Amino acid sequence: MSDLVRQAVDKLRSEGLRVTEQRRAILKALSQSESPKSADETHAALPVDTCDPVTAYRCLEQFEKAGVVERGVRENGTKVYCLGHGHGHHHHLTCRQCGRTERIDLCMGEEMEKVAEGFGFTEVSHVMEVFGVCPSCG
């Protein structure tokens, strides 16, 4: 089990969530994926009969609330998740054709939050995804 998974498992415990075989498997699958995955894709990446697809949905939702995974959105609205890569917040650049994903460390989070606070908003979060056509597909 990778450090990433171990770390995630610890966080789950510290958040009062239980650690099951299914959850371990889901975290492992995410840790081995270079690009963010949807709940269904995550489930598909699991060994057969690891768990029901619904469980993947429920777990990922829990994980996000617990801050164990980060959530993004595809261009079509599909929700995707990824482990924090152990290095906090970041974004992705995704190829529209082949789905290839690159990590982008650029983020205007602080600026955004300042603006949002200026409007009196609290509990600010944001979703950002960049799309394009990669060299191989262009």
Add this chain to the structure above:
Amino acid sequence: MSDLVRQAVDKLRSEGLRVTEQRRAILKALSQSESPKSADETHAALPVDTCDPVTAYRCLEQFEKAGVVERGVRENGTKVYCLGHGHGHHHHLTCRQCGRTERIDLCMGEEMEKVAEGFGFTEVSHVMEVFGVCPSCG
């Protein structure tokens, strides 16, 4: 009919798209909305029997391709659209509770595109939405 709508209609024509009563109504509804609307919400904002919900979906999709409207995503993945407000690209700050929306002019589009081009990507676009709890709901 507002300038915004007139402008949009012209753009439709120049893009080779046809201008129908339904499309005019959809553009008018969007022009009168302060916040981005989903296809269904846009349809709901139309006078009864203006058109079928499906038409709203299809038109908004066309409008986006033609560059007449801008598309965003809600936190839950729902696609939303808005007229360019006549002032190009911008983003929104949306209240999770009441849906109230503020416009944000801050955008790191150029930086994003530079990074994306660095990866060899083309036809770069991005989706970004900021969410929080507004003063009234906090």
Add this chain to the structure above:
DNA sequence: ATGAGTGCAAATAGTTTGCAAGCTG
């Protein structure tokens, strides 16, 4: 007239919910 646009019905995709049974802490 001719092809873009529309309505209606039906199919999809992604995700959520209810409830009884199972397993973790």
Add this chain to the structure above:
DNA sequence: CAGCTTGCAAACTATTTGCACTCAT
């Protein structure tokens, strides 16, 4: 052993598609 979790079935929401008909150009 209490309650979080899971599985299975079913409901739901947002969106898309097929096809015949209509209308803008």
